[in-house]
Amino acid sequence: MSHQSAKDFFRPLAVGAPAPLREIPARPSRAIHFFDPSNEKMAAKIPGMVGTVDVLLGNLEDAVKADNKVAAREGLVKIAQSTDFGPTQLWTRINALDSPWVLDDLTTLVPAIGEKLDVIMVPKVQGAEDIHYVDRLLAQLEAKAGISRPILIHAILETARGVANVEEICGASPRMQGLSLGPADLAADRKMKTTRVGGGHPGYLVREDPPRDANGDTRVDAQRAVFQQDLWHYTIAKMVDACAMHGIYPYYGPFGDIADVVACEDQFRNAFLLGCVGTWSLHPKQIAIANKVFSPSVEDIAHARRVVAAMGDGTGAVMIDGKMEDDASLKQCLVLVALAEQLAEIDPELKAAYDAIPDSEVDA
Ligand SMILES: CC(=O)SCCNC(=O)CCNC(=O)[C@H](O)C(C)(C)COP(=O)(O)OP(=O)(O)OC[C@H]1O[C@@H](n2cnc3c(N)ncnc32)[C@H](O)[C@@H]1OP(=O)(O)O
Numbered sequence: 001m002s003h004q005s006a007k008d009f010f011r012p013l014a015v016g017a018p019a020p021l022r023e024i025p026a027r028p029s030r031a032i033h034f035f036d037p038s039n040e041k042m043a044a045k046i047p048g049m050v051g052t053v054d055v056l057l058g059n060l061e062d063a064v065k066a067d068n069k070v071a072a073r074e075g076l077v078k079i080a081q082s083t084d085f086g087p088t089q090l091w092t093r094i095n096a097l098d099s100p101w102v103l104d105d106l107t108t109l110v111p112a113i114g115e116k117l118d119v120i121m122v123p124k125v126q127g128a129e130d131i132h133y134v135d136r137l138l139a140q141l142e143a144k145a146g147i148s149r150p151i152l153i154h155a156i157l158e159t160a161r162g163v164a165n166v167e168e169i170c171g172a173s174p175r176m177q178g179l180s181l182g183p184a185d186l187a188a189d190r191k192m193k194t195t196r197v198g199g200g201h202p203g204y205l206v207r208e209d210p211p212r213d214a215n216g217d218t219r220v221d222a223q224r225a226v227f228q229q230d231l232w233h234y235t236i237a238k239m240v241d242a243c244a245m246h247g248i249y250p251y252y253g254p255f256g257d258i259a260d261v262v263a264c265e266d267q268f269r270n271a272f273l274l275g276c277v278g279t280w281s282l283h284p285k286q287i288a289i290a291n292k293v294f295s296p297s298v299e300d301i302a303h304a305r306r307v308v309a310a311m312g313d314g315t316g317a318v319m320i321d322g323k324m325e326d327d328a329s330l331k332q333c334l335v336l337v338a339l340a341e342q343l344a345e346i347d348p349e350l351k352a353a354y355d356a357i358p359d360s361e362v363d364a
């Protein structure tokens with residue numbers, strides 16, 4: 001394996017390409033909303049969705065019919081050129097690197113709309129070599145088109161090899177913005193015996209121990225509580241650690257049961273609690289769920305502010321409501337407070353809710 005020297009890591013990979021970023025900005029991205037630019041009805045709704053969602057993503061890969069790949073690419077160019085995205089980020093998901101479409105995706109999109117594209121999502125990433133390929137090609141295309149700032153890369157974690165290589169993927173380029181879990185492709189690649197797009201499975205469970213009868217014999221046939229488990233816990237946790245280590249951002253991915261808004265909210269919340277900053281939205285009704293889940297609750301912010309106020313210079317230990325707080329719990333509270341401040345800047349409703357927290361709930 002060859003190793004790049006540290007001094008070369010932040011050098012542009014093509015003469016005339018913009019300088020790589022040293023830090024990936026923490027921009028709100030609670031929902032990455034997918035649309036198919038070749039679907040005229042869906043595409044017509046996109047300009048009206050600006051400002052209602054943190055990220056709009058023109059999807060060119062799976063879920064776009066093979067016959068519509070060119071129309072999707074051209075549709076995205078048209079929408080991007082004719083829309084002012086204001087505070088909303090514009091992302092795209094290109095086709096897989098081994099597909100017949102991806103080269104044209106990149107060589108078309110960067111010159112046409114590169115100045116408006118914030119992030120390119122790359123599916124089915126297997127290892128650092130896939131990121132290096134896209135990195136160099138983007139630098140060449142940016143240089144040729146005179147793009148003023150680097151387009152960032154987001155990888156989908158959806159192959160067993162990608163999961164095994166997750167740390168090297170995160171650190172493969174200063175363009176790396178983040179990772180999303182791709183539970184549908186990952187399940188297929190791992191040969192999991194499921195048929196769903198994300199979410200849980202009733203067969204993946206643990207069962208309460210059997211009771212004993214008067215003779216002390218176990219009654220395995222007795223009614224026993226079962227607890228459904230999270231199929232995605234291991235991968236999400238591994239992804240979160242790899243992203244945190246490299247200063248980039250982890251996201252849950254798709255939740256395919258559009259009608260089950262309750263389980264969708266649960267899956268999103270598990271990801272939020274484990275450290276993810278956002279998720280995908282496949283249908284307009286998933287945007288509100290994502291925005292709610294990935295914004296800290298008013299109760300959490302009230303508590304976090306109390307801890308910050310009580311902890312003074314940030315050292316030592318205090319008791320609040322019978323619980324010990326110290327430097328470490330303060331740091332968790334500061335994560336939530338910083339996120340709330342960032343979201344309040346772009347979401348007036350959230351700002352009003354956080355501003356309405358009475359001082360009496362904050363003063364220790
Ligand atoms: C495993 C993976 O790779 S996941 C990522 C790839 N998958 C995707 O991107 C899927 C994106 N979403 C979709 O294709 C669609 O939402 C579907 C197929 C899931 C459901 O579509 P429909 O059956 O049309 O949904 P529904 O009838 O509820 O749509 C209601 C309205 O919302 C619109 N709509 C649906 N999805 C979207 C969307 N993602 N963005 C914008 N508008 C949408 C519909 O056009 C429809 O408009 P109308 O009221 O003017 O008729």
Ligand SMILES: O=CC(=O)O
Nearest residue numbers: 158182183184185
């Ligand atoms: O692309 C997403 C997935 O789950 O597969």
Ligand SMILES: [Mg+2]
Nearest residue numbers: 062158182185
């Ligand atoms: Mg996939």
